[in-house]
Amino acid sequence: MLRSLSKKLHVLVEKYFPDAFVFVILLTVVTMFMGIFITKKTPFEMIQFWYGGFWNFLAFTMQMILILVTGYCLVDAPAIKKALNSLSQVPKTATSALMYTIIVSAAASYFSWGLGLVFGTLFAVAVAKNVKGTDIRLLVAAAYTSAIVVLPASLTITAPLLVNTPGHNLEAKIGLIPLTQTIFGPMLLGIAIITVILMLFVFKAMMPKAEDAVPLMSVITEEVVSATAPMEEKTVANALNNSIILNYIIVIMGLVYIISYFQKGFNLELNILNFIFIMIGLALHKTPRNYMNAIVKAMPTTAGIAFQFGFYAGIMGMMSGAGLISVIAKWFVSFSTPFTFPLWTLVSASVVNIFVPSAGGQWIIQGPIMIEAANILGLPPAIAVNGVTLGDLVTNLFQPFFALITLGLSGLRLRDIWGYVLVAMVIFFIVSAIGVTFFPLAF
Secondary structure, three states: OOOHHHHHHHHHHHHHOOOOHHHHHHHHHHHHHHHHHHOOOOOOOOOHHHHHHHHOOOHHHHHHHHHHHHHHHHHHHHHHHHHHHHHHHOOOOHHHHHHHHHHHHHHHHHOHHHHHHHHHHHHHHHHHHOOOOOHHHHHHHHHHEEEEHHHHHEEEEEEEOOOOOOOOOOOHOOOOOHHHHHOOOHHHHHHHHHHHHHHHHHHHOOOHHHOOOOOOOOOOOOOOOOOOOOOOOOOHHHHHHHHHHHHHHHHHHHHHHHHHHHHHHOOOHHHHHHHHHHHHHHHOOOOOOHHHHHHHHHHHHHHHHEEEEEEEEHHHHHHHOOOOHHHHHHHOOOOOOOOOOHHHHHHHHHHHHHOOOOOHHHHHHHHHHHHHHHHHHHOHHHHHHHHHHHHHHHHOOOOOOOHHHHHHHHOOOOHHHHHHHHHHHHHHHHHHHHHHHHHOOOO
């Protein structure tokens, strides 16, 4: 049944679902009209909000590009490439390849969502190269999905970490919420584990028949740049370019900082993750020139992120400037009861996330509203945190903001994976809805 459903969805997606860039343009237009008709802003005001937010993701865009580039360079290092290739040869059948991909991607994402998206995708591509009969679309969709659905319990998920950080914007009202009530609590942890296990069965049920499987297509171009220029002239410049000593001075400096950073506590946020990737990449590539050659090879994968993230920031600017996030959140809160509040928090966050796919930005705007509502209803603030966290994650399986990383690394189009991912989203939503509704205080 699921195979038939996913096949029909693929047909529908192929016919009606646009490319990722057109999707963000459509969201921009929809948000514009929402502001005009719901919050009664003028078209010019909405355009002002749009431009005002357009550049707000520049730092985040650079972080995402570095996640992509440094992750690729890390896997492109000879030692890692050899290890990844060996690991990807462990499964011998299409079914075991799929199971392996889901587990590896979920495990990587548990420690860091950025690592999960990069390593999971590249692992899926490596498996598709080595195991006959695999469908590259299914493997990449499974890698992306498993990296997302494990995030309720991830060590790097945004809202739970924010409300456990001294000095956060709501500390005066709710204090610090311990991680035992969020990512280490039975509810979020249980949802993550149950959903990952379900994905093993769901994706197996969606596997296309052998004759319908799509083998590895043109993905990351191999050997675009040679590791070292042939027959290099012996000059001071080339000696410096290929200096192992200079390279490892930087690596040692980086290692010293990384050790000192984690002595203060474990916080694997994007900047330190990228820094770790850079240092390990430099160490494994051995010389500055080798590493820069790998960087050049990786850059084509970043085009979607570099160009499209500004449009998402513009949408966020309109949603925030026009007050649409508050309107959506307050509307759901208006008919909530203590029993239904966790579910409507999940649903409202899922809707908002389609337009504001930044967990940090969404929490800063929507979080205070949901916390206040929880307080009025006499509920612990952790319920609001968990509901917003789950809602933010569920529709990451609908809108392509973070999928751009996966698409850039795999060379696939959005429509290639979205039929599978949409089925997984429905399962993820059902599990999350049951969890927040019936077990909101299971911590």
